[in-house]
Amino acid sequence: MDDFDSIKNIFFEECHELLSELERSLEIIESGDFTDEIVNAAFRSVHSVKGGAGSFGMPDLVRFAHVFETALDLLRSKTLHIDSGVIKIFLRATDVLSDSLQAEREGAAHPFERQNQSIKELISLGCDNSLSADKFLNRDDNLRELDGEEKSLSLFSPVSIELSDIDNASGEELDIAFEIFEDSEGNSSPNGADKSEKSRKKNLNNEINEGESENAPTIIKVSPQNNNVTIRVDLERIDKLVDLVGELVIGQATLRERYEKNHWGRAEPVSIENALSDIDQLTRNIQDAVMAVRAQPLRTVFQRMQRVVREAAHATGKSIQLVMDGEDTEIDRSLIERLTDPLTHMLRNAVDHGVESTEDRLKNGKSADGVIRLSAIQKSGRIIITVADDGAGINRERVKSIAIKKGIINSQANLSENEIDNLIFFPGFSTSSTVSDLSGRGVGMDVVKKAILDVGGRVTIFSEKGVGSTFLLSLPLTLAVIEGMAITSCEQTLILPVSCIVETMLFNYKDVFVMGDGVSALSIRGVFMPLLDISVVLGFSTGENFQDREVILVVEDDDGNRVALLADGIDGQMQVVSKNVEKNFRATRGISAATILGNGNVALVLDAASIIHMGSENVCRLPYPSGLAGIERRSPEWAT
């Protein structure tokens, strides 16, 4: 990637932010409660995109942005009456501008048809006569060349002056470049007229340098495989990290010095302990600081959802308002990327299936506008994202009959309401009898669930008839560190993610019941659940003397299946950094990752869901010693 490309990339990144800004401004304007400053901000956003596009030589973008800008100017001069129709036109134009930028970035063809459509709408708002519609429309794809009249509008022809050529550039070219550059910084027009050409050149250079040194965002490469992935990080956070690393170096030197002194009997052991605890503290702080570098506010995803809902509502002819809350909640960058698709699916679903049509809503005494709430909150080490609609709720009879028809459940199955709700997550399930443009291909919710599970999250659903449905996504803060419970089994240390443990208790052999075919069940407060010995499941032992094991861990998978796991002991809770086992070996059933213990040994991290699944395959019968004195082998009535 050469310098020019990287500057161009920064431009696109900035455009992305400018458009989010624009969208936000338009929404505030729509709410009616706005100041002139908000209108100016909206205007400036488009103006900056235009300016930037001009200096990078993107005539199609400049043309569209100019019309957009002119229309927004009507807002600024208060000659346009603001109503929701006007804002909708502006929002659509924002989407088109965003797509055009994307097309420009990928080198793809511009969405000319939509551009033209949007230009017509914008001009219909009553731009002054200098903007005659056909001048700006692309009559066909080849109509990129500007006709004579347009050539005179020098603003629209791309102005690009290589910095190295700047001394050779004509005064006129400089003026344009200068103006565009200043404008794109959001300043007022330059008073370049009374400056000598030379000083302007100097100024331009200065500004460019300044832009690079101070205003340029700190860009950090996240993944070495993909060179294009960059994140913007507050300089403050990087500074904090650097400070902490400095402290760590000092702490390490202190520790070494005290250790050496102690070695010669010249230091108090307590001074070493102090140094150690300082390093403990620093390590924790550095861990937090590094996480903070990768953390990004959810706003980037949430902002996109406005558009998703807008387009989905437009396509279904429903009137829907998206209310967002907690966009500032921060989450690991890698999770942000993996959230976009599931959230898009869920919101489309909420629009398509959740919220009823306007007539139905009015009939049921609801407001005409449907409301979808998208909110995020950080709660005990996890991020909870809620998607709630105020629609009709899940039609359980219909869900059930479709599940029976598709063979997902047995027609005699007696399911709880919650179980019925969860049927929508089954692969291939779709209640829509006709395949709609938005959802209803039957590849929605199961994909959502899988995507969320893949990042260590859970999906929960609440639905009330006539009131609406709520989807809760519970996500980890980061993928790198998990909270684990260290347990021992057959002298091995294993890690069980704390999130899957329901409860732990001492093992009492009296609670074990055997079913006819040798499968064991454990009675916990009168509730039976399958009993599995971890070492037997993993093939480390055949389970002799299993009756001597100490503890039971009740674990649950995301579908709510529970089993009781037998282990020798619990070592305690710890933060574990998960390491990939598959990279140098292979995926192993029952194991999700590995981690390094304090003593340098490797410990395997168990995958509760696959262990439960392995247990259900009846491969893990426990050997019951025959004639064990004092213990009666019983079979509960339901097993016979």
Add this chain to the structure above:
Amino acid sequence: MTGFLRQEIDDGANKVISFQVGKQEYCIDILKVREIRGWLGATPIPFAPDFVSGVINLRGIVLPVINMRQLLGNSVDQDGGRDVVMVVEISDKIFGFLVNSVSDIIDVKKSMVQGVPNVASDREKGFVSGLISINDRMVGVLSLEVVAATILESVA
């Protein structure tokens, strides 16, 4: 570890590292070996083939250890105490080879490598691509490709 034997270096010579597995001596290209570590035990992996002793931690990388005695079918009984792990990189994957000891660095010319006699077992013949006679010792040239293929095939 025995002292290193230096052979005279001549054109086209490759350095190989030779090691003891049971009573046999084998060698591999020295450039494939990243480091050699003392054996401190491994964490067993469920459902792994017999020749996988488990996984170890190499400065944050988790890698499987292959028990070469098991893999090559030599005497399985543990010698104990003197075992070492050679960390070997084969086609982007990192393995640990558990061997009895590392014995030598040898300069080997192509011309020194003899064919494997027909009397060797099929298993042995698969893993060993040639033999080197040096100082009255017989050193088998281990074919890393075959070893890696065997490991990956049984673990894939």
